[in-house]
Amino acid sequence: MITFNRRAILFISCLLLVGVANAQGKIPGGKIEEGFEYRVLPDAQPVTAKGKVEVIEFFWYGCPHCYDxxxxLSAWVKSQPKDVAFHRVPVAFREDFLPHSQLYYALLAMGKADALNDKVFYAIHKENKRLLTENEIADWVASQGIDRNAFLTNYRSFAVVSKAKAANQLVMQYRIDGVPTIVMQGRYVTSPSIAGSKAKAIEVITFLEDKIRKDRYK
Structure with missing residues (x-):
């Protein structure tokens, strides 16, 4: 009869768990496979930047997972070379969330989206501001040193309202069922929930980036 002491059993158990996790590709350094860590859209969507790696993040300011x-994601974006084209698409799964999408596109139109993106997330998730009414949004934006009237002009503009509504059409085209979700080159889809963790999602994004380059941006 073969016996093992408790320490040996624990050690073997840990090895088995790591092996399973690697086989599933759920920890950094594990395998990355289509259908597990990422999926491929049945109908590829056109890319807007030819000869580049197009990366789209579908997000919602009110989503705690997007904030987390x-x-x-921002650190990854900042480390990328010039052939990576990164875009954000705000998602409003409900009509009353559309103000968040308008907020993003109004800031984008004013060239302030990158500077205030983290602050919007912080205001909602750490300062408990809903930012779902025009007045509340305008007051908050003004507190960040932006002219209130200039912001409201953009926020109410036909272009911004149209982009906010069109963003929800993209959700259907890209088959987005949750956020945050990353779509690359109009065909590859991944996210922390699909990949298994935030760290693994970044690893998958990098893997797909290399794949797209090797495939000559296809």
């Missing part, structure tokens, strides 16, 4: 993923 933002530091890792």
């Amino acid at each position: 993923f933002e530091p890792e």
Whole structure:
């Protein structure tokens, strides 16, 4: 009869768990496979930047998971070469969330989206501001040193309202069922929930980036 002491059993158990996790590709350094860590859209969507790696993040300012993923994603974006084209698409799964989409596009139109993106997340998730009414949004934006009237002109503009509504059409085209979700080159889809963790999602994004380059941006 073969016996093992408790320490040996624990050690073997840990090895088995790591092996399973690697086989599933759920920890950094594990395998990355289509259908597990990412999926491929049945109908590829056209890219807007030819000869580049197009990366789209579908997000919602009110989503705690988007807020949690933002530091890792932003760090990845800042480290990328010039052939990576990164865009954000705000998602409003409900009509009353559309003000968040308008907020993003109004800031984008004013060239302030990158500067205030993290602050919007912080205001909602750490300062308990809903930012779902025009007055509340305008007051908050003004507190950030932006002219209130200039912001409202953009916020109410036909272009911004149209972009906010069109963003929800993209949700259907890209088959987005949750956020945050990353779509690359109009065909590859991944996210922290699909990949298994935030760290693994970044690893998958990098893997797909290399794949797209090797495939000559296809």
